[in-house]
C-alpha cells in the first residue's frame with residue numbers, strides 16, 4: 159500500500175492514501191484539531207462546524223503551493239509531502255476562536271444547568287478559545303424543549319447543527335424519523351411532524367451529541383457528571399448489534415446513568431441498545447469490570463483540568479479557571 163508523508167505541526171507521519179488530515183493528526187496523537195461534527199463511526203460526518211480548520215502551508219511535494227484558505231481537516235485528504243499547521247499557526251488559533259464565537263452566537267451559556275456540562279465539547283472549546291464577552295447584539299434563536307420519544311429530550315436552543323444525530327439515526331437504526339428542517343438561521347432538528355424516535359438504538363443520539371441538545375430524560379437534573387463514578391461493565395445483551403459493553407455512572411451505590419463507552423476522542427466505542435441504556439439500572443444486571451479510564455480534558459477529571467492545548471499560541475488561556483491551582487496540579491487527574 160502506498161504511504162503518503164505528511165507533516166503536522168512539525169511532526170512527520172506516513173499514512174495510507176485517503177487518510178484525512180484529522181485522522182493523520184489523531185494517529186500522531188498530539189496537536190489534534192478539535193472536531194464538533196466529524197465522527198469516525200458515522201459515514202459522511204464532518205464538514206459542518208469548521209472547528210477542525212488547519213492551515214496547509216505546502217500542498218504536496220509535487221505542488222508545494224500553500225492552500226489559500228484554512229481547510230476543514232476532517233474533510234481534506236493528505237497529499238504526499240503536505241505540510242500542515244494547526245496549533246503552531248497563530249492565524250488558525252485566531253480563526254478557531256472566531257468559529258467558537260460563531261457557535262456560541264445562538265448556543266446559550268447555560269452550563270450551570272445543562273446536563274452535558276463536564277462532558278461538553280463546546281464547553282471545552284469555549285474554555286480553551288472563548289472570550290468572556292459576546293459581541294452579539296441581536297435576539298438569539300430560542301425554542302421550546304421537545305420530547306422525542308420516551309427517553310430523549312431535544313433542547314434545540316443548544317443544538318449546533320452538527321448532523322451527528324441525523325447520521326446516527328440514518329445509519330444505525332432502521333427507521334429515521336428525524337432530520338434537519340429548514341435552512342440557515344431557521345434550521346432545526348425535528349422529528350418529522352412530531353413523530354417520536356422509537357427504536358432500539360435511539361438512545362445513541364444522546365451519546366453522539368457534542369453539546370446538551372439531546373439529553374437522557376432518565377438522567378436529567380439527577381446529578382453533575384463530575385460527582386459520579388464511571389465504571390466499565392458488560393452484560394450478555396441479546397439485542398442484535400448491541401455490544402452490551404457500557405459505562406455505569408454511579409452516585410453512591412445507585413446507577414444513575416448508563417452510556418456507551420467513549421474513546422479518547424469522545425466518540426463511542428460501540429453503540430448500545432435502549433434496553434442496556436435505559437432499563438438496566440441495577441448493579442446486579444451487569445458484570446462489573448472495574449473503574450473506567452477517564453481521559454478527558456474537562457471538569458469530569460474532578461477539577462484536575464488539563465488544557466487540550468499544551469502550548470496555545472493564540473489565544474492564551476482565557477479560561478475563567480486558568481489561574482486555578484488545579485491547573486497546576488494534575489497529579490490526581492484520573493487517567
Ligand code: SF4
Nearest residue numbers: 317318320321323367
Ligand atoms: S441535536 Fe446534537 S447531535 Fe443533533 S445536530 Fe444538534 S448538536 Fe448535533
Ligand code: FES
Nearest residue numbers: 205207208210232
Ligand atoms: S469537525 Fe471538521 S468541520 Fe466539523
